[in-house]
């Protein structure tokens with residue numbers, strides 16, 4: 001995965017497995033990697049922070065040996081994100097993306113995640129202003145801009161979130177900026193133009209007849225936008 005301190009970070013496509021066939025999750029994950037994914041986005045929901053319930057670190061622990069080289073981005077939609085850092089690190093997670101709305105000490109949590117050996121992601125719900133993460137921007141590797149209200153796949157993309165992506169790309173050219181929620185072929189271009197480089201897409205990929213074709217479509221949109229931004233400099 002791209003580091004935090006490099007020129008414009010490269011394009012990474014990370015399918016969300018939330019709406020995949022969870023009865024054979026390891027196979028679904030392998031298929032997505034074979035279809036060209038760069039990483040996997042695993043949605044952890046606790047039924048408190050969001051009105052839905054999925055899975056936790058025991059699943060990651062079982063997936064890891066079957067997918068030894070896959071980057072797991074854990075989207076922690078949980079009330080007490082501090083509680084699961086060590087378990088997720090032990091289970092083999094690579095990135096721990098917590099919601100700033102779920103903690104009253106985000107900088108301390110960033111340090112805790114770093115000390116556990118994972119990359120740090122900070123996620124913002126649609127209603128949360130982007131400037132609140134500016135004071136501790138040196139403590140995280142990825143900013144996740146939710147483009148739906150978290151909790152479910154298959155929702156409608158919120159295009160007014162693009163101003164947050166643009167703000168971050170303008171002020172933090174080297175930051176990995178992730179978008180998540182309703183992202184697919186019909187919404188990727190505005191994400192790419194705003195400056196997102198880590199692309200989470202769930203139902204648009206797992207519901208597609210040809211996931212590989214959707215992944216390459218998302219990738220070409222982002223790579224074109226990166227090229228264009230570098231020419232314009």
Ligand SMILES: O=C(CO)[C@@H](O)[C@H](O)COP(=O)(O)O
Pocket residue numbers: 016018019041043075077148149150151152153154155180181182183200201202203204
């Ligand atoms: O975190 C979430 C939902 O809360 C997302 O990761 C969704 O799972 C993405 O699914 P689509 O909106 O792309 O179908």
Ligand SMILES: [Fe+2]
Pocket residue numbers: 016041042043075180200
């Ligand atoms: Fe997610």
